[in-house]
Amino acid sequence: MAKSGTPVLRFAPSPTGYLHIGGARTALFNWLYARRTGGTFRLRIEDTDRQRSTPEAIAAIFNGLTWMGLDWDDEPVFQFARAERHREIAEAMVARGHAYRAYDTAEELDAMRTRQKAEGKPVRSRWRDAGPNDATPDIAPVIRLKGPTSGETLVRDVVQGDVRFSNENLDDMVLLRSDDTPTYMLAVVVDDFDMGVTHVLRGDDHLNNAARQLQIIHGMGWPEPVYGHVPLIHGADGAKLSKRHGALAVEAYRDMGYLSEAMRNYLLRLGWSHGDEEIIPTAQAIEWFNLEGIGRSPARFDLKKLDSINAHYMRQLDEAALTTELMATAERLVPERKLGETIRARLNSAMGGLKSRAKTLLELNEAAEFLYADGPPILNAKAAQVLSPEAKALIKKFIATIENLPWESSELESQTKTLAEKEGVSLGDIAQPLRAALTGKTTSPPVFDVLIALGREEALTRLSAHAA
């Protein structure tokens, strides 16, 4: 239950698909503000569209929010279950003279819409001013809002400022359908009131709706919530975010190897700022988040910047934790693969060198692949090219040199440098063949760190195999 006097925020998705980037950011802002103010963050599933709402989508929303680390207070409210209450309010609106029953036929509705297009006048049924005795019983009526025809409705928006709508442009929207089911417009207002919502932070696309919703609120004499309409997120090309760009399920980003903390940081900075701060861990965000910092213009989604922030948080993680994340990623990618404790130790040992070479867990996984199995790695084309007969000869000399050395990075390195001098080659002339034989690739963490991570036995196995 909400503590009295504290803000009540809500996130109210309709379960017709997954939780995408835009929804995730809206949820994040609401959550942040609730946490910041000691308020309540509630969840409402707007499942009144029975055709399009699915249990899978509901699960996807819960999972998405959970991955994002956005925990909600109280039990989620399911809008469809509250239809009776919505009907009750629709009737109350009629009783108060702020709504009316309209018995228009399909043809009449068509005519009204055509007129609306032509004259730019809002839809108003002829039943608006008819008495109850004029009812035609063979047509199931809808209940429409009886909006004022003059004056203006003011939306006091904390993000967009004061926005005025002339009432003559606002039409008599349907509140209750002819089958007695409530429309979204009605349900939102009633639910927000019943849930005690004090702040409505939602997408910009609802700004026009706010004026209409306010008319219901005024009709019922309910308190106005604080509105904040956050600009939408656009794709990289500036067009509306679609499935082509980034309107992927938020968990798709987990699968692409992003950390949820990085995602939170990135999404926060998309449309909100605190001076020049770029790296804002969640704990800091909770301290700083405010409504004033929300920008007014739409932002484009940019994967490059997400990459960079993600790289930061990956490096920030301690090596043991990152190793755990990496192993989970590796095993998710190849479910039949089982990485044991030996591999964990190897990964942990190499992690320092590995993590500065990856921006995502997927890249980290790729860089770490040579550590997942025993035996000589398969060479890629470049690595095969590096392993010339001369290179193989150098590897053999290297093996002979280090055979009796303590297995320690700096010792191995200094002895290799001595060997290089003796052979009249550069350190790189030896290091590259070693790297190729050890990892199967031409790029990796420093070779001496690789030797240590692999351990003497495994390293020598790989070197001898590829030097042959």
Add this chain to the structure above:
RNA sequence: GCCCCCAUCGUCUAGCGGCCCAGGACGUCGCCCUCUCACGGCGAAAACGCCGGUUCGAAACCGGCUGGGGGCACCA
């Protein structure tokens, strides 16, 4: 068509009348470090959409234009 919102480097943004011939970050390009690739360090190119006002002074305030976006259902 009608209603509404927005407008600073390629991108995210700082700026709330003088601190700005505009700052930070990502990206890009150089250089340094270096066994590879990265990380890191240093440096560079890069923006106030246009036109009018207001003001001693405008990126900031006002108006118009242009350009983006959103909304106009018995969808949410």
